[in-house]
Amino acid sequence: MIPAAFEYKRPMSLEEAISHLAEHGYDARVLAGGQSLIPAMRYRLAQPSVLVDINKLPNLGYLHEENGMLRIGALVRDTDVEFNKNIQSKYHLISDVSMVVADPIVRFRGTVVGSLCHNDPSGDWAAAAIAARAQMVIQGKNGSRVESIDQFLVDSFATSIGEGEMAVEARFPTPNSLTSGAYEKIERKVGDYATAAAAVQIELNPDGTIKEAGIGITAVAHMALRVVEGENLLRGQKPTLELIRAAAEEVRKIADPNPDARGSAEYKKDMARVLVGRGLIKALRRLNVVVA
Amino acid sequence: MEITLKINGVEKKLNVEPRTLLAHAIRDAGLTGTHIGCDSSSCGVCTVVLDGKTAVKSCTMFAVMAEGHEITTIEGMAQGGKLHPLQQAFYDQHGLQCGYCTPGMIMAAHVLLQHNPNPTEEEIRFGLSGNLCRCTGYQNIVKAVQQAAQMLQQPAGAAADD
Amino acid sequence: MAVETPNLEPKGIQGLGKAIKRKEDPRFIVGKGNYLDDINLPGMLHMALVHSPYAHAKILNIDTSEALKIPGVKAVITSKDLAAAGLSWIPTLAGDKQMVLADGKVLYQYQEVAAVYAETRQAAADGAAAVQVEYEPLPVVVDPYKATAPDAPVLREDIKGNMTGAHGPRRHDNHIWTWDVGSKDETEKALAASEVRIKQHMVYPRSHPAPLEPCGCIGDMNKATGRLTVYMTTQAPHAIRTVLSLVTGIPENNIRVISPDIGGGFGNKVPVYPGYVCAIVGSIVLGAPVKWVETRTENLTTTGFARDFHMDIEIGATKDGKVTAMKVYTLADHGAFDAAADPSKYPAGLFSICTGSYDFQKAYAEVDAVYTNKAPGGVAYRCSFRVTEASYLIERSMDVLAHELKMDPAELRLKNFIQPSQFPYPSALGWTYDSGDYEKTLKVALGRIGYAELRKEQAEKRAKGELMGIGISTFTEIVGAGPSKDFDILGIKMFDGAEIRVHPSGSAIVRAGTRHQGQGHETTWAQIVSEELGLDVDKIIVEEGDTDTAPYGLGTYASRSTPTAGGAMALGARRIREKAKKIAAHLLEVGEGDVEWVDKKFVVKGVPGKSVTMNEVAFAAYTNLPPGMEPGLETTYYYDPPNLTFPHGAYICVVDIDKGTGEVKVRRFVAIDDCGTIINPMIVEGQVHGGLTEGFAMAFMQEIAFDEQGNNLSSNFTDYLLPTALETPKWETGHTVTPSPHHPIGAKGVGESPTVGSPAAFVNAVVDALAHLGVRHIDMPITREKVWKVLRQAGVDSF
Ligand SMILES: Cc1cc2nc3c(=O)[nH]c(=O)nc-3n(C[C@H](O)[C@H](O)[C@H](O)COP(=O)(O)OP(=O)(O)OC[C@H]3O[C@@H](n4cnc5c(N)ncnc54)[C@H](O)[C@@H]3O)c2cc1C
Numbered sequence A: 001m002i003p004a005a006f007e008y009k010r011p012m013s014l015e016e017a018i019s020h021l022a023e024h025g026y027d028a029r030v031l032a033g034g035q036s037l038i039p040a041m042r043y044r045l046a047q048p049s050v051l052v053d054i055n056k057l058p059n060l061g062y063l064h065e066e067n068g069m070l071r072i073g074a075l076v077r078d079t080d081v082e083f084n085k086n087i088q089s090k091y092h093l094i095s096d097v098s099m100v101v102a103d104p105i106v107r108f109r110g111t112v113v114g115s116l117c118h119n120d121p122s123g124d125w126a127a128a129a130i131a132a133r134a135q136m137v138i139q140g141k142n143g144s145r146v147e148s149i150d151q152f153l154v155d156s157f158a159t160s161i162g163e164g165e166m167a168v169e170a171r172f173p174t175p176n177s178l179t180s181g182a183y184e185k186i187e188r189k190v191g192d193y194a195t196a197a198a199a200v201q202i203e204l205n206p207d208g209t210i211k212e213a214g215i216g217i218t219a220v221a222h223m224a225l226r227v228v229e230g231e232n233l234l235r236g237q238k239p240t241l242e243l244i245r246a247a248a249e250e251v252r253k254i255a256d257p258n259p260d261a262r263g264s265a266e267y268k269k270d271m272a273r274v275l276v277g278r279g280l281i282k283a284l285r286r287l288n289v290v291v292a
Numbered sequence B: 001m002e003i004t005l006k007i008n009g010v011e012k013k014l015n016v017e018p019r020t021l022l023a024h025a026i027r028d029a030g031l032t033g034t035h036i037g038c039d040s041s042s043c044g045v046c047t048v049v050l051d052g053k054t055a056v057k058s059c060t061m062f063a064v065m066a067e068g069h070e071i072t073t074i075e076g077m078a079q080g081g082k083l084h085p086l087q088q089a090f091y092d093q094h095g096l097q098c099g100y101c102t103p104g105m106i107m108a109a110h111v112l113l114q115h116n117p118n119p120t121e122e123e124i125r126f127g128l129s130g131n132l133c134r135c136t137g138y139q140n141i142v143k144a145v146q147q148a149a150q151m152l153q154q155p156a157g158a159a160a161d162d
Numbered sequence C: 001m002a003v004e005t006p007n008l009e010p011k012g013i014q015g016l017g018k019a020i021k022r023k024e025d026p027r028f029i030v031g032k033g034n035y036l037d038d039i040n041l042p043g044m045l046h047m048a049l050v051h052s053p054y055a056h057a058k059i060l061n062i063d064t065s066e067a068l069k070i071p072g073v074k075a076v077i078t079s080k081d082l083a084a085a086g087l088s089w090i091p092t093l094a095g096d097k098q099m100v101l102a103d104g105k106v107l108y109q110y111q112e113v114a115a116v117y118a119e120t121r122q123a124a125a126d127g128a129a130a131v132q133v134e135y136e137p138l139p140v141v142v143d144p145y146k147a148t149a150p151d152a153p154v155l156r157e158d159i160k161g162n163m164t165g166a167h168g169p170r171r172h173d174n175h176i177w178t179w180d181v182g183s184k185d186e187t188e189k190a191l192a193a194s195e196v197r198i199k200q201h202m203v204y205p206r207s208h209p210a211p212l213e214p215c216g217c218i219g220d221m222n223k224a225t226g227r228l229t230v231y232m233t234t235q236a237p238h239a240i241r242t243v244l245s246l247v248t249g250i251p252e253n254n255i256r257v258i259s260p261d262i263g264g265g266f267g268n269k270v271p272v273y274p275g276y277v278c279a280i281v282g283s284i285v286l287g288a289p290v291k292w293v294e295t296r297t298e299n300l301t302t303t304g305f306a307r308d309f310h311m312d313i314e315i316g317a318t319k320d321g322k323v324t325a326m327k328v329y330t331l332a333d334h335g336a337f338d339a340a341a342d343p344s345k346y347p348a349g350l351f352s353i354c355t356g357s358y359d360f361q362k363a364y365a366e367v368d369a370v371y372t373n374k375a376p377g378g379v380a381y382r383c384s385f386r387v388t389e390a391s392y393l394i395e396r397s398m399d400v401l402a403h404e405l406k407m408d409p410a411e412l413r414l415k416n417f418i419q420p421s422q423f424p425y426p427s428a429l430g431w432t433y434d435s436g437d438y439e440k441t442l443k444v445a446l447g448r449i450g451y452a453e454l455r456k457e458q459a460e461k462r463a464k465g466e467l468m469g470i471g472i473s474t475f476t477e478i479v480g481a482g483p484s485k486d487f488d489i490l491g492i493k494m495f496d497g498a499e500i501r502v503h504p505s506g507s508a509i510v511r512a513g514t515r516h517q518g519q520g521h522e523t524t525w526a527q528i529v530s531e532e533l534g535l536d537v538d539k540i541i542v543e544e545g546d547t548d549t550a551p552y553g554l555g556t557y558a559s560r561s562t563p564t565a566g567g568a569m570a571l572g573a574r575r576i577r578e579k580a581k582k583i584a585a586h587l588l589e590v591g592e593g594d595v596e597w598v599d600k601k602f603v604v605k606g607v608p609g610k611s612v613t614m615n616e617v618a619f620a621a622y623t624n625l626p627p628g629m630e631p632g633l634e635t636t637y638y639y640d641p642p643n644l645t646f647p648h649g650a651y652i653c654v655v656d657i658d659k660g661t662g663e664v665k666v667r668r669f670v671a672i673d674d675c676g677t678i679i680n681p682m683i684v685e686g687q688v689h690g691g692l693t694e695g696f697a698m699a700f701m702q703e704i705a706f707d708e709q710g711n712n713l714s715s716n717f718t719d720y721l722l723p724t725a726l727e728t729p730k731w732e733t734g735h736t737v738t739p740s741p742h743h744p745i746g747a748k749g750v751g752e753s754p755t756v757g758s759p760a761a762f763v764n765a766v767v768d769a770l771a772h773l774g775v776r777h778i779d780m781p782i783t784r785e786k787v788w789k790v791l792r793q794a795g796v797d798s799f
């Protein structure tokens, strides 16, 4: 199918990009990897009148650690994360996600930041960013600001990015040696969005109790959600199967999925619960704590 | 608008609209080995290689976005009159039936082998899971990629015709 | 740049049974296939279609004015314009008729409403988006069981009140036909007298072949010559030419149908679709070539669906497991038009093969077809006319019976197989099975998979609360339609033709009325001819798909090519060999009676050193003939098979189930096929891999689903799920060989056995894994949720 016609802008600098966005307001859309936008345009579900292609912007492809944060520039592709040895060894949650987003070919183009900006109710990166307590860097005419992921993700397909702004970076805290995570996703086949998925991250105290926990679930509500009560239950406790069961059970209270071809609301809720449980068990196992 | 695309080492001046998909631009330039099979970026029969190491679904990229990149399509795989090991291996292992998915599959496998020169069967299945085939059931495609991996690891010139 | 073509190894003759590499591959692997969309003609226009968003609605108005204003748009047509040419409706292959563009109303979502012709594909798409259509929605019929309710809305107002259809009486305006076979009384009596009876309802869901290349067509009317050339993704070019001639009135010899390389067909590319007609009409009206290539959505929502059989079965047996009788009732959902691609006499195809591999003394089957607000179709999707449904029905039911009898499903099957001594076997529903050895094939499969150990493992696992299942399917197919006394489509008998021309220098060109879509005919036909004529396979070129050159034939689908065209190849070659023998005698200066065909050479009887090759004979056929003989070495052979062929197989599947999510993992799958003589083992194995994968897809993923408003919920590849390499299990294949006694080379055909035979094996395995939880049947596709429901209801849960 053929997208509707649009005006194409190819800024060569961030300033130029921002000025295009400012000029055209909500008629303009950032074009990053295009892996969500272009299919939507082919179905004419999206018909932006101006596209601002950011792919030629310099210095947005960085992926490195700095001040305890993994900084992911707006042009970092999923595969950059997937193939990165440092990420594979240290950032278990992110590494897991990078292998199950979309399909291997789509991942060569799709960007982490673009996925977060898209805030698809079934997006994988959003759940991971929630669990890992990521931050977003947003650039506008008058400079940049940093927001927590919870502030950034506003509603389905909506973020806190304002008119004339774009996201330039996502930041994930660098896990210490007592931190691990996991991503558990049920999909009907490769390339499908999640039926349900859960991102978890756990930081242990040296005494083996849980210092901090992050739980994000996706595809089971209007957008990816933080399982706050589940996190609260875990914090400060010694990990046991009963505790994990109880934390996972919290999912049921906040998940509110739409029934569709991927499953009934009941099924999706139950899967989110199972996946949170499995994620926690896996993350703990990665920290050499066996609970099951 | 007029754009210049470098496809298989040859610069081509093309007249496109901004909305022209790369897949259409490539095909309109006479390189019809790159196919189109869906509208949802699902099937991968349109897969081409960008800058040697990344595979892209050319239906999910506007032609204008490909300016400044080196595009390789199936037509650019055989070098010096000799089939690329992947082409030879698909032929040897009966890795194709109707042939419609084959160019995309070969391009995806090509990139897979760049990143993982010696993949296990599971890694091949994982790496090719963005490409559908409706005919072969994938088993012989997997074998073909294994054969090609072996051929590519042999010193140049020693790649025996199987 | 010329690319070295890889060598066929070894050189020399390559007859039957050799796993030679495919002759068609060199062009495909370098990107030089020539598929429909690769063809571009000077001045060619592009066509796009406008589709209905409603499943059932009256059309109040169509406004094309905005579309016509778009630069590049040349014309927009609607049903009214087609009516002027008498083409607003066309006949279907099943004796019904169908709208080309919506005539007054739409009957299914995505039905074609208008066609837009433009200079570029972009302009055509913009034009289609700009056509304004006003609809008045009508109540819809989605559930086939509600189609014939007294108060159901009448769908086909064009035939309202006409209670006689192409296949007999209709009892409701939404009823199409009833077809039955066997003795109802005797079957019911036998059932009543049976010690054990099982009843089961099962649905074979609506599916779609979805080849990766969508359908398409280029109409090219040359006004100067009056000749219409049509490039079309068709599996049956000659049948299409005949139909086109009938509907357009253009003499058949002024129509040339070219079916270029086809990117998979699987039955999808058999019927005539509205898009084809509009492209051709556009070319005739506008005087320029017109190309139409389907979008994936158009493919999935408007062209040839398959299956959609809703089946009820009852089986009787003795207490010790001998089957006695079978009664089947099926409701077939045909959608808005009866466009099923079945032979005329068989509106439910060969569904009456449903007694399968078992010796049923009594059987009765009845099928009712109804109209609903869904797309038409009913194509033989990688299967021989409804055989997939029949095979699934019996193989699933045998497991239900085994469960009821508390008997091992392998043992039950072994007890009821038709025995080798019973062939040719007359089935209770009227077929004569040609040959088979079901027990042997099953035993090979049981041994290969290690059945006894698996059952032991299963018992141990079950004790620990783990879920593992083993499923068997020992199916029998019926393919190769078919003998002209019974088989025709639109009156055209279902024989097939082969033309063989041996040139003076010993090379040959071979043409057939079939059209391959990946099955490897360019190789296998050459192998048959090579075997029969003793010519090197390298020197034989096979050509299909051009009606100007190929002999008439009904095409490639329903596994009919090997049984029909394959037979024509062999017999045509033998006819050439007869003539060649005379020439050989002349060259050897002996009488014809003194010459025999030994080791692919003509040899003087008793004088082994004195011989001539076919190469030498071929040269002589043009240079040195016996006096009075007609020169040349060519023939055209039309083969009318005496019977169908009955391939069979034994498939065994092992699954493990995740108690937390309901996920089913296929651990192993062993497929032992018996397709008679094997022409090329490599190609046969490839066909089996592909067919099993489609069977797997049907069992677990693929379904064309609808909501209550008749909205198609599977309109693209994000919703209609095809398995990738990662989901697809690894297949373990093998063979037994029981040649067909009546086929010239003993071959039966294999392209579809695995799609036909495998779904039941998957479902049986899953049900087997859950049987102790009280499960007797689960309908396809077996989603995780369906399994999850069973598990949670039984109190099974786990992280
Ligand atoms: C076949 C297929 C399967 C997929 N499956 C999954 C899946 O399972 N899980 C999943 O999470 N995703 C999936 N995706 C989506 C994919 O991961 C996308 O790549 C991703 O969601 C968006 O990234 P992108 O860079 O391609 O963004 P684009 O498509 O370029 O943009 C998406 C949206 O974000 C905006 N945007 C992008 N970058 C910025 C920025 N820097 N600042 C402001 N706005 C921006 C765009 O304007 C647009 O509105 C799938 C896609 C395909 C084609």
Ligand code: FES
Residues within 6 Å of the ligand: B035, B036, B037, B038, B039, B040, B041, B042, B043, B044, B045, B046, B047, B057, B058, B059, B060
């Ligand atoms: S055409 Fe299907 S993914 Fe590009």
Ligand code: FES
Residues within 6 Å of the ligand: B095, B096, B097, B098, B099, B100, B101, B102, B132, B133, B134, B135, B136, C212, C263, C264, C518
């Ligand atoms: S060979 Fe036909 S789709 Fe792969």
